[in-house]
Amino acid sequence: MTRLLERPLVHFALAAITVLVLPLVLRSGTLASEILIYGLAAAACNLLLGYTGLLSFGQGIFFGLGSYVSGLLLLRAGWPAPVMLPAVALVGAATATAVGWLSIRRQGVYFVMLTLAFSQLFYFLAYTFSDLTGGDNGLLNVPRPRLGGRALADPWSYYAYVAVLFLALFAVLQRVALSTFGRTLLAIRDNEARASAIGFPVRAFKVAAFAISGAVTALAGALHAMLIGVAPLSNIEYHTSETLLIMTIIGGGANLFASVLGAAFYLVAGDLLSAIWPRWLLLLGALLIAIALFMQRGLWGLVERAAALVTRAPAEGAVPEESRP
Amino acid sequence: MTYLFQILNGIGLGMLYFLLAVGLSVIFGLLQFVNFAHGAFYMLGAYLAYAMVERGVSFWLALPLAGLAVAVLAAVTEAVLLRRVYKQAHTFHILATVGLALVVQEIVIIVWGPIGGNLAPPEGLSGIVILGDFVYPEYRLFVIAFTAVLAGALWWLLEGTRLGAIVRAGSESAEDMALLGYDTRRINTAVFGLGAGLAGLAGALAAPIRGVDPFMSVEALSVAFVVVVIGGMGSYAGALAAGLAVGIAQSLMATLWPEGARLMIYLGMAAIIVMMPRGLFGRA
Numbered sequence: 001m002t003r004l005l006e007r008p009l010v011h012f013a014l015a016a017i018t019v020l021v022l023p024l025v026l027r028s029g030t031l032a033s034e035i036l037i038y039g040l041a042a043a044a045c046n047l048l049l050g051y052t053g054l055l056s057f058g059q060g061i062f063f064g065l066g067s068y069v070s071g072l073l074l075l076r077a078g079w080p081a082p083v084m085l086p087a088v089a090l091v092g093a094a095t096a097t098a099v100g101w102l103s104i105r106r107q108g109v110y111f112v113m114l115t116l117a118f119s120q121l122f123y124f125l126a127y128t129f130s131d132l133t134g135g136d137n138g139l140l141n142v143p144r145p146r147l148g149g150r151a152l153a154d155p156w157s158y159y160a161y162v163a164v165l166f167l168a169l170f171a172v173l174q175r176v177a178l179s180t181f182g183r184t185l186l187a188i189r190d191n192e193a194r195a196s197a198i199g200f201p202v203r204a205f206k207v208a209a210f211a212i213s214g215a216v217t218a219l220a221g222a223l224h225a226m227l228i229g230v231a232p233l234s235n236i237e238y239h240t241s242e243t244l245l246i247m248t249i250i251g252g253g254a255n256l257f258a259s260v261l262g263a264a265f266y267l268v269a270g271d272l273l274s275a276i277w278p279r280w281l282l283l284l285g286a287l288l289i290a291i292a293l294f295m296q297r298g299l300w301g302l303v304e305r306a307a308a309l310v311t312r313a314p315a316e317g318a319v320p321e322e323s324r325p
Numbered sequence: 326m327t328y329l330f331q332i333l334n335g336i337g338l339g340m341l342y343f344l345l346a347v348g349l350s351v352i353f354g355l356l357q358f359v360n361f362a363h364g365a366f367y368m369l370g371a372y373l374a375y376a377m378v379e380r381g382v383s384f385w386l387a388l389p390l391a392g393l394a395v396a397v398l399a400a401v402t403e404a405v406l407l408r409r410v411y412k413q414a415h416t417f418h419i420l421a422t423v424g425l426a427l428v429v430q431e432i433v434i435i436v437w438g439p440i441g442g443n444l445a446p447p448e449g450l451s452g453i454v455i456l457g458d459f460v461y462p463e464y465r466l467f468v469i470a471f472t473a474v475l476a477g478a479l480w481w482l483l484e485g486t487r488l489g490a491i492v493r494a495g496s497e498s499a500e501d502m503a504l505l506g507y508d509t510r511r512i513n514t515a516v517f518g519l520g521a522g523l524a525g526l527a528g529a530l531a532a533p534i535r536g537v538d539p540f541m542s543v544e545a546l547s548v549a550f551v552v553v554v555i556g557g558m559g560s561y562a563g564a565l566a567a568g569l570a571v572g573i574a575q576s577l578m579a580t581l582w583p584e585g586a587r588l589m590i591y592l593g594m595a596a597i598i599v600m601m602p603r604g605l606f607g608r609a
Contacts, residue, residue: 031429049416053564055415055416055419102595102598102599105599105602106554106598106602108415109353109359109415110554110558112415112419113359113553113554114550114554114598116546116547116550117547117550117551117591117594118591118595119593120544120547120591121588121591121594121595124585124587124588124591125588127584127588128585128588130585155330185489191552210562238543238547239543242423245423246420246423249416249420254527259409278432279431279435281427281430281431282427282428282431282432282435284424285423285424285425285426285427285428285430285431286424286428287424288420288421288423288424288427289406289420289421289428291415291417291423291424292410292413292418292420292421292424293406293409293410293421296417324345
């Protein structure tokens with residue numbers, strides 16, 4: 001059972017099961033789509049955090065940019081969604097290459113601070129050039145994609161569209177993580193000096209990881225803009241970067257599905273709690289502190305422990321691996 | 326003449342940025358701990374001063390009290406909570422302090438509401454001074470003078486006193502200090518309180534200029550990060566020079582391109598990172 005939980009095929013199966021189960025347990029197709037969209041962005045964030053050891057506070061840049069570029073291409077250029085999406089991925093990859101290349105010039109906490117400062121830079125860019133972005137109001141009337149001549153206006157039909165892209169991109173991210181490239185990222189995460197001494201161009205690998213993460217995050221941002229019909233300023237704000245990072249860390253560092261789990265937990269808890277108490281973020285803050293103190297392996301760590309209990313074998317993941325660099 | 330006016334503004338702003346950044350920097354130097362709740366402490370200082378003045382307390386009493394209250398609160402948080410995270414990876418330092426910042430932000434919204442408010446400059450400093458050809462708000466001159474005195478006192482504290490020597494030695498090697506018999510836990514708590522208290526004081530000083538709102542923390546945190554990235558962590562001189570540079574650049578830009586003034590801070594930072602990856606004063 002515990003061994004099973006380490007297999008990538010099982011992670012993909014879990015992602016597929018999530019796609020099938022969400023319509024059964026949730027009443028809102030919008031919430032279900034949001035879970036997949038943020039799950040995808042969190043998984044892309046985890047490619048940097050969990051696999052490369054880069055804690056990026058700038059994921060909102062790519063998410064928000066994806067929203068804006070998709071809105072502009074759909075509205076101003078009149079491109080159909082199937083042409084727009086690859087372009088969004090390209091813009092996301094290019095921007096992430098630039099941000100990544102600049103940020104990895106510094107290491108450790110400086111790197112984290114730089115990514116946060118860059119997310120402010122892009123926020124103010126979006127805010128300043130309001131004729132392109134709509135400023136505070138956002139870019140309005142972003143249309144849903146059309147399929148067979150009809151726009152996917154119904155929440156659940158758009159969910160199906162999102163689900164297909166989610167599974168395809170999840171598989172791509174998994175393929176990247178399992179490739180020689182992904183293994184090298186793990187080597188860089190575990191011991192950068194060694195990876196560099198062996199002869200790997202560490203910087204190029206980190207920038208490449210950024211580019212892939214940025215492309216997928218931008219696609220998630222595009223899907224989000226089409227979901228809510230707006231490319232809002234809030235998608236490029238600090239808050240989005242923070243949320244994506246929190247989802248990833250709540251999920252746990254172990255694998256890409258863990259990030260989807262983290263996103264699902266965050267959004268469902270937020271949906272339930274915000275109805276009862278608008279200040280539910282207070283509880284979230286307390287939860288983050290609790291995770292930092294007692295539950296560093298996140299939700300996935302709990303899944304592993306539960307599995308170990310079921311099979312009565314000691315959980316391999318029970319011992320925290322992380323140590324201070 | 327407007328340039329002189331903007332440079333004065335920039336010095337005031339820059340000194341506030343310095344206070345913010347030097348607190349962050351001292352905490353990091355000693356504890357190797359990035360405090361993502363630093364902006365929240367700044368906001369708390371502003372709100373405490375605002376609340377006290379609203380209730381009729383004199384600003385002159387509210388200012389030191391706000392700084393002191395934030396320092397005590399932060400020291401208690403450090404001793405009860407954050408100290409337990411030090412052993413973990415940076416990720417969890419960040420997670421814990423991001424969580425703390427969220428808690429502070431939500432408490433501020435619960436207590437004072439989501440809108441924010443304005444604080445009038447204190448009595449006696451609400452007027453203007455005429456300097457040659459131009460007029461200048463008295464309160465802003467006071468901020469420059471006050472922060473300059475504070476910066477001097479802080480320099481003396483860090484460079485001229487025994488406590489400062491202990492802090493600097495602890496930044497080099499906390500283990501050696503522990504072996505020499507110093508109670509590093511108490512020093513850590515004190516320094517954390519000091520750094521956060523400076524942020525709280527900066528917030529209280531900024532409140533009559535910019536007002537208070539529950540989202541002022543993020544902007545403060547990211548500006549402090551920019552200053553520290555440019556000036557180098559753990560460097561007093563770096564924080565001062567970079568804080569002033571950022572403040573003056575932002576103020577000058579405000580006349581040339583008002584909408585883009587804050588954007589320019591971050592573009593400037595990106596330019597410096599390209600040209601000088603280590604920052605202006607960075608060692609490593």
